[in-house]
Amino acid sequence: xxxxxxxxxxxxxxxxxxxxxxxxxxxxxxxxxxxxxxxxxxxxxxxxxxxxxxxxxxxxxxxxxxxxxxxxxxxxxxxxxxxxxxxxxxxxxxxxxxxxxxxxxxxxxxxxxxxxx
Numbered sequence: 778x779x780x781x782x783x784x785x786x787x788x789x790x791x792x793x794x795x796x797x798x799x800x801x802x803x804x805x806x807x808x809x810x811x812x813x814x815x816x817x818x819x820x821x822x823x824x825x826x827x828x829x830x831x832x833x834x835x836x837x838x839x840x841x842x843x844x845x846x847x848x849x850x851x852x853x854x855x856x857x858x859x860x861x862x863x864x865x866x867x868x869x870x871x872x873x874x875x876x877x878x879x880x881x882x883x884x885x886x887x888x889x890x891x892x893x894x
Contacts, residue, residue, distance in 0.1 A: 787857060789875045794856040800844050809837050810844045812851065822861055823847045849876070 797815035809831070812823040826847070827840050853872050854864055 787871050794852050810840050
């Protein structure tokens with residue numbers, strides 16, 4: 778991650794993060810999951826990371842979990858207009874805050890929380 782001296786203020790409550798890109802289950806033991814970007818191309822930095830995890834003996838479920846998180850990170854960076862290789866601590870902080878905010882919003886609007894009228 779890149780260190781940045783400038784603090785960016787983002788209104789995370791209004792941030793629109795697209796559902797671009799997807800996670801592919803390949804059926805290949807050497808590359809069980811692949812992250813595909815909105816252009817249909819493989820997101821190579823994620824592939825490298827997942828191969829490293831696999832080489833370190835991590836389970837398929839661990840790889841899938843990390844890949845899902847990286848998909849969310851990739852989408853978030855796209856929404857804030859920051860390239861993967863330019864992300865700083867500010868983006869990491871904002872991503873963490875955004876995840877917490879969206880989780881809270883989902884809990885507040887879940888069907889089980891609504892009272893019958």
